[in-house]
Amino acid sequence: MRTILQTKNLKKVYRTKESIFQALDNIELTVREGEFVGIMGPSGSGKTTLLHLFATIDEPTSGEIEIAGTDIMQLNEDQRSSFRRKQLGFIFQDYNLLDTLTVKENILLPLVLEKMKVAEMEQSVNEIASRFGIQSILDKYPYQISGGQKQRTAASRAMIARPSLLLADEPTGALDSKSATDLLESLKNVNETDKVTILMVTHDAFAASYCKRVIFIKDGKTFTELVRGNHSRKDFFQKVINVLPVLGGNIDDTL
Numbered sequence: 486m487r488t489i490l491q492t493k494n495l496k497k498v499y500r501t502k503e504s505i506f507q508a509l510d511n512i513e514l515t516v517r518e519g520e521f522v523g524i525m526g527p528s529g530s531g532k533t534t535l536l537h538l539f540a541t542i543d544e545p546t547s548g549e550i551e552i553a554g555t556d557i558m559q560l561n562e563d564q565r566s567s568f569r570r571k572q573l574g575f576i577f578q579d580y581n582l583l584d585t586l587t588v589k590e591n592i593l594l595p596l597v598l599e600k601m602k603v604a605e606m607e608q609s610v611n612e613i614a615s616r617f618g619i620q621s622i623l624d625k626y627p628y629q630i631s632g633g634q635k636q637r638t639a640a641s642r643a644m645i646a647r648p649s650l651l652l653a654d655e656p657t658g659a660l661d662s663k664s665a666t667d668l669l670e671s672l673k674n675v676n677e678t679d680k681v682t683i684l685m686v687t688h689d690a691f692a693a694s695y696c697k698r699v700i701f702i703k704d705g706k707t708f709t710e711l712v713r714g715n716h717s718r719k720d721f722f723q724k725v726i727n728v729l730p731v732l733g734g735n736i737d738d739t740l
Contacts, residue, residue, distance in 0.1 A: 486517045486518050486519060487517065487518050487554075488515055488516070488517055488518075488551075489516050489517060489518050489520075489552065489553055489649055489650050489682045490514065490515070490516040490539065490550075490551070490552050490650060490682075490684065491514070491515050491516075491549075491550075491551045492512055492513060492514045492515075492548060492549060492550050492551075493513060493548055493549040494511050494512075494513070494547065494548040494549070495509055495511065495512040495513070495514075495535075495538070495545050495547075495548035495549070495550065496509055496510055496511060496512075496545060496546045496547045496548050497509040497531070497534055497538065497543075497545050497546050497705075498546040507705055508531045508534040508705050509531045509534055509535060509538075509545070509705045509706075510704075510705045510706050511548075511706065512531075512535065512548070512702075512705075512706070512707060513707070514700065514707075516650075516682060516684060517682075518680060518682055519676070519680035519681075519682060520682055520683070520697055520698060521672070521673070521676045521682075521683045521685070521695065521696045521697045521698075522683065522684050522685070522696055522697070522698050522699070522700065523685050523686075523687055523692070523693040523695075523696035523698070523699040523700070524536070524684065524685070524686045524687070524699075524700050524702060525686075525687060525688065525690075525693055525699055525700070525701050525702070525725070525732075526701060526702035526703055526708070526732065527703065527732060527733055528688075530702045530703050530704065530705070531702050531704075531705040531706075532686045532702050533654065533686060535686070535702070536652055536654055536684070536686045538550060539552065539573075539650070539652060539684065540569070540573065540575065540652055541557055541560075541565045541568065541569050541573070544558070545558075552568075552572060552573070552649065552650060553572050553649035553650065555568060555572070570595065570598060570599070570646075571599075571646065571648070572648055572649045572650065573648050573649070573650055573651075573652060574642075574643030574644050574646070574648035574650070574651040574652065575643050575651075575652050575653075575654075576636070576639050576640050576643050576651070576652070576653040576654065576656045577639065577654050577655075577656075578654060578655040578656065578658040578659050579659065580627070580632075580635045580636060580638070580639045580659075581639065582627040582635055582638060582639060582642075583627075584626065584627050584628060585626075586626075586627075587623065587624055587625060587626055588619065588622050588623050588624070588625055588626070588627070588630065588634075588638050589610055589614075589623040589624065591627070591638055591639075591642055592610050592613065592614065592623075592638060592641045592642045592645055593606055593609075593610055593645070594642060595642065595645055595646040596609060596610075596645060596646060599646065609645055610623070610641075610645065613641045613644055613645050614641060616641070616671065616674070616675055617637040617638075617640055617641050617671045618637065618667070618671070619634060619637050619638060619641065622634055622638075631664065632659055632660055632661070632664055633660055633661070633663070633664025633665075633667055633668065636656060636657075636659075636660060636664065636668050637667070637668055637671060640656070640668065640671065640672065644675065644681065649682065650682050650683075650684060651681055651682065651683045651684070652684055652685075653672070653683060653684070653685040653686065653687075654686050655686060655687055655688065655689075656668060656672075656685065656687075656692070657669065657687070657689055657691075657692045658687075658688075658689070665689075665691070665692065669691075669692060669695045670695075672685075672695065673695050683696075690722060690725045690726055690729065691722065693722075693725050694718050694719070694721050694722035694725060695718065696713065697712070697713050698710065698711065698712050698713065699711045699725055701728055701732055703732055703733070708732060709728060711724050711725060711728065
């Protein structure tokens with residue numbers, strides 16, 4: 486199975502006139518095609534910084550990042566923009582939907598930017614909307630739908646161009662428990678059925694229990710890692726919970 490994401494000696498240092506803060510220190514990470522990987526850590530641990538580096542919206546101080554066979558550090562700004570559009574999908578906690586567009590138009594936006602044929606776009610949007618159970622709301626606007634429907638719309642938009650890597654930043658953070666479960670079940674299904682590679686930053690042990698592997702970060706360093714293997718989701722949830730007291734910090738452990 487091919488490697489989708491690989492980092493070597495990844496460091497990120499923020500400098501001001503008054504201080505130096507090392508957000509990440511020698512992070513080594515490999516994610517293979519078809520994995521569903523969670524990143525957990527207390528507030529300030531560096532997990533969001535890590536996601537921003539993978540999203541190409543920030544640069545490491547040193548080290549290497551390779552995504553889908555491309556050394557993203559060697560790309561100029563135009564190349565990064567193109568790479569981000571074609572190879573990466575994003576799900577944000579606050580949805581990032583455009584209120585002036587319908588659900589369907591929001592989902593189709595990446596394909597419009599790529600100037601895909603209308604017939605192909607229609608087929609793609611119907612397929613992805615079916616996967617996320619939002620066929621009935623395609624003509625509605627974001628202000629007319631629930632938070633859970635907004636997030637499934639955002640997930641559909643993130644996946645419609647079939648990116649090499651789907652990055653999810655606290656995707657269940659603004660959702661109630663039922664909406665969170667619906668979204669996570671959908672992500673699990675597309676991961677297992679379509680082998681979509683997902684990297685999800687979360688503070689929520691319930692969300693992390695849907696992953697096949699969870700990497701814990703503390704003080705900018707890799708702390709430990711759990712692999713689900715043959716464990717049930719409930720058993721894996723308990724394993725995640727058992728790490729949290731040692732990890733420390735503010736992490737949600739609600740099942």
